[in-house]
Amino acid sequence: MAHQVAHHRILDGADSRYAEPRRPLSAPLRHALSLMGIERLYSHQAEAADYVRAGRHVVAATPTASGKTLTYNLPVMERCLADPEAKALYLFPLKALAQDQLKAFNELAALLPEERRPTAAIYDGDTSPHFRKKIRNSPPNVILSNPEMVHLSMLPHHASWAEFLSGLTHIVVDEVHTYRGVMGSHMAMVFRRLLRLCEYYGAHPTFVFCSATIGNPVELCHLLTGLEVHPILESGAARGGRHMIFLNPDGSPAQAAIQLLQAALARDLRTIVYCQSRKLTELIALWAAEKSGKYKGRISAYRAGFLPEERREIEMRMADGDLLAVISTSALELGIDIGGLDVCIMVGYPGSVMATHQRGGRVGRSTRDSVVALVAQEDALDQYFMRNPDDFFSRPPESAMLNPYNPVIMDRHLVCASAELTLRRAETFLREPDIETRVEELVERGVLFEVAGDLPGHAAEIVSHRKRPHREVDLRGAGRSLHIEDNTQGGKAPVIGTIDEFRAYRETHPGAVYLHRGETYVVTDLDLGAKAVRSVRQRVGYYTKVRGSKSTDILEVLGQKACFGTRVYFGRLRVTEQITGYEKRSVRGGKLLGITPLDLPPLVFETEGVWFEVGHEIRRRCEDEFLHFMGGIHAFEHAAIGMLPLLVMTDRNDLGGISTPMHPQVDGPAVFIYDGMPGGAGLTRQAFDKAGELVETTLRTITGCECELGCPSCVHSPKCGSGNRPIDKRAAQFVLEAILHGDPKAIEPKDIDVNLPGIDLKRPAPKRYGVLDIETRYSADEVGGWNRADRMGVSIACVYDSEDGAMHDYEQDRMDDLVSHLKDFDLVIGFNHVKFDYAVLGGLHPFNFRSLPNLDLLVEINNRLGYRLKLDNVAQATLDIGKSADGLQALKWWKEGRLDLITEYCRQDVAVTRDVYLFGRENGHVFFTNKAGQKVKLPVDW
CATH class of the missing domain: 1.10.10 (Arc Repressor Mutant, subunit A)
Known part of the structure; x- marks a missing residue:
């Protein structure tokens, strides 16, 4: 395999650096640490102790296995020893991390005096209802949990957590770098809601954030909480030397990884293999077990989707040395304790320098030398670093970005x-x-x-x-959550997964192939109304990929500047995506088997993005060279999206792009790159700041790739809606070079018209309107149900006419006159008149009453609230006027022949409906009484 090694570098180890806290730790803690063999603290642990004990928020962004646990356990335990009522909340993104940390906490606590020993418990989805109630009613000093439990249990039921929240002195947020993108936007609001309730209960907790080494730990923590945070960036822990090997295999990356794994096992080296997908994890584990002979029982897969007991068993076998190798997704990237490892094999670049070091940090946990091998796939970033290894080692860790105000x-x-x-x-x-x-x-x-x-x-x-x-609210998705059901057996369908509405159009459309735990399912129905995706388990030899078209409108320009010889902008965009069909491609070889059309509504969302203006002069010169200009800017878009994860901690799947030869608002060709989720995730904000570096890196990627016409390593995208057509690699190179060699001094600011043509939603007041109400002769029970309203008959129909300001009454034998009167109005107003009154009248007259210009106040209110209100509720709250009777009383009066009382009652309903309408039109709101008995304001646009 030697000829496949693209680069080999040895990273030197480092000796330990120790320090003492400014104020000595309490005697019980010093004694407990001594019993654990810890006589001195690492420098970063001592620094954290000083700041946290002083009530200052800190973020410790140091490498994996640098002893970050003590940065929070020591000050928290010391506080609990001094104040047994003190409480702390530890948050972890994975359940397995909480299990590890509980073990570490209890090991240290067991060495403290029994009468003051701090207590801790896990509160998560695996905690039984009995223990959940016990923890709420009598909370321990420390609760270890996860974001979902805070959002779903603690915050909505805060009264049950009053004892815990009022005593909260510390909040520990482990692996804070995972709270970025969409989840980061959610967590920014979860933390603000948590702090709001802490303030309500009189608590002002100190935050301790722990992170992998990222480019902006202080900024990230500030975006998440709005707090000022002290950074601790230098680790005092010792580390062994590390061999970094970049391998560009001749054949399959998976086969190369298996060969490396076999070589490691033969040398008795404990190994972890990281894969980019759940499916690849299972396949490599299967292949490795088949070909590993005597090591067959000592290799295991590890990924999300395993049961908790399965995961714990794997972790314990790895820590005990029973397992020699584990094949994992990113699930083991975080600090789960699986003992000391010697070799890390990554099948594919993880997407960021930070994640590469984070995964590599799992090996060499003692001062022994270790090996980290990066096996390249054909992805653009993988191949970029195979060609430019020095860039990897000189590049600082990426910044984690989020939009706290999505x-x-x-x-x-x-x-x-x-x-x-x-x-x-x-x-x-x-x-x-x-x-x-x-x-x-x-x-x-x-x-x-x-x-x-x-x-x-x-x-x-x-x-x-x-x-x-x-x-x-799904903390890991941007839209409504849809349940994916397995309808294979019929009857009550089990839920096999969830997906947000935004991704559902692309991944779970009718006909889509969905993978779950090694099984393939074919989607039969996407029911947005029922929030359900229905599927059946089916063995198929193909996968699916959507096709479609996109367009974008510029809503607001938030920044613009010169970027070499062109302009680059940042702003708010409206993206319209139309899924037109999907491809079926063979699992073996990816051969196109056919294209199936789809009839789905357009997906419209607002987001943030950057866009590069490509001048008409560049287009003309490109075409003069007989290059395909549209193919060139399309290739520019793909390559730039592929390279953006170099600058921002993201995945290309979190981004979208549109290239257009003529955008009306830009007044010329443009390449757009946007955050691929509604509201934006803060990803392209940083791309705007680093636009020049993005252009240079994109050009270097295209020119450095050895292919002739374009390939997945440079300008092809795996998720292109048009099947990577048209694509012209040489035209992209021409365009980027023209931009790079342009004169930035010649670029002047330019205004973009963001006043898009549209419909004025403000409804003008009608010149002449009528207000309608009717009373019936018979009840629903008497005619066979509400669905037979056409049989109910009319005792009286009352109409208010705004032209003469008078009431007009129509009995059942004057329906022609009523229809004639209603036709004269610019608007017919009522309260449930479209659905009910017109159904009754339709049984008496052939006129299509729904063809009238209607404003049904009940429908308008229902659309606002999501539920119906009675007219009496709105009238009482808005006008302080109630109804004089009800429909049942009017039916009794009909039987008694009291048409005069019915008419008086009907006229009052018409007057109340009219006055509610006029109040809403004049003030832009009405009032109603909610279920809590509060009188609240309801905006309307009548």
Whole structure:
């Protein structure tokens, strides 16, 4: 395999560096550490102790296995020894991490005095209901949990957690670098909601963040919490030397990894193999076991989807030395204790310098030398580093980015926050301008409601109409969650997974092949209304890939600057994606088997993005060289997206792109790259700052690739909706070189018209309107149910006419006159008149009443709230006027022949409906009484 080694480098080890805290640790802690063989602290542990004990927030961003656990366990335990009522919350992204940390906590606590020994417990999805209740009612000093449990259990039921929250002194956030992108946007709101409730209960906890080595740990923690954080970046822990090997295999990367694994096993070296997918993890484990002879029982796969007991068994066998090798996805990238390892094999570049070092940090945990082998796939980033290894070693770790104010995500959390505790405009939570502005927008839209009748000098209260909205928020997705069901057996279908609505169009459309735990399923139905994806288990020899088209509108320009010889912009975009069909491709070889059309509604979302203007002069020169200009900017788009993970900690699947030879707002050709999720995740914000480096790296990737026409290592994209057509590698090189050699001094600022043509949603007041209500002769029971409203008959129909300001009454024998009158109106207004009144009238007259210009106030309110209200509720709250009777009373009066009373009652309903309409049209809102008995404001646009 020697000729396949693209690069070999030895990274020197380092000796330990120790330090003493400014103030000595308490005697019981010093004694406990001594019993564990720890006489001195590493320099970063001592620094963390100083800051945390002083109440300062810190982030320890040091390599794997540098002893970060003591940076928080020591100050937390010391606080608990001094104050037995003190509480701490430890948050981990994986359940297995919490198990490890509980073990480490208890080992140290067991050496402390029994009468003051701190206690700890895990509270997660595996905790039984009995123990959950026990933990809530009598919380230990430390609770180890995960973000989902905080969001779904602690925050919505905070009254049950009052003892814990009021005593909370520390919040530990482990592996904080994993909270980026979409999940980072969610966690930014979860932390703000948690801090809000801590303040409510009188607690002001100190945060301790732990992270892998990333480029912006302080910025990341500030984005997540809004807090100022002290960085601890230099590790004092010893480390052994490390051999870094870059291997560019002649054949399959998986086969090369298996050969390396066999060589390691033959030398009795304990090994971890990282794969990019669950499927590859299972396949390599299977292949390795078949070909490894006597080592067959000592190799195991490890990935998400395994049962908790399966994962714990693998971790224990690895730590005990029973297992010699484990093949894993990124699940073992984090600090789960599986003992000392010697060799790390990565099948494919993990996507970031940070993740490569993080995975490599799992080996050589003593001062022994270790080996990290990167086996390249044909992906653009893999091949870039095979050709430019020096760039890898000189490149600083990437920055983790998120958008803390993603409007799509923030809206859902603000509804949760208002359900947890009524919002008040003067509170700390609303002092961040972006949050305050968004709350006001949600009140205007009727998503949140302002409680009416505030006393002067009292802050207005804002409430949610949802009592428990939390379960509809998936912390790892951007949209609504859909359940993926297995309908193979019929009957009650088990749920085999979840997917957010945004990804569902691309990954679980009808006909899509979905993989789950080694089984293939074919999607039979995508039911957005029922929030369900229905599938059947089926063995197929193909996979699916969507085709479609995209367009984009520029909504707001947030920045522009010269980038060599062109302009680059950053701003808000509206992306419209139309999925037109899907390809079936053979599992073996990827041969196209056919294209199936799809009829799906367009996917429209707003996000953030950068775009490069490609001038008309560059286009003309490119075409003069007989190069395919559209193919060139398309290739530029693909290659730039492939290279962006060099600059930002992301995956190319989190990004989208559009290249167009003529964009009307840019007034010329443009290449757009955008965050591929609604609201944006902060990814392209940093791309704008590093636009010049992105252009240079993209050009270097294209020119350095040995292919002639373009390949997956440079300009082909695995998720291109047009099947990588058209693509012209040489045209992309021409365009990028033209940009690179241009004169930035010649680039002047340019205005972009963001005033898109559209429809004015503000409804003009009608010149002449009528308000309609009817009373029937018979009840639903008498005619056979509400579905037979056409048989109910009319006792009286009352119409208010805005032209003469008078009421007009029509009995059943005057339906022609009623129809004639209704036709004269610019707008017919009622309360449930479209569905009910017109159904009754339709049984008496052939006219199509629904063809009239209608405004049904019940429908409008239902669309705002998601549930129906009675007219009496709205009238009482808005006008302080109630109904004089009800429909059942009117039916009795009909039987008694009292048409006069019926007419008086019907006229009052018409007058109330009219006055509610006029109040809403004049003020832009009405009022109603919610289920909590509060009078709240409901915005309307009548």
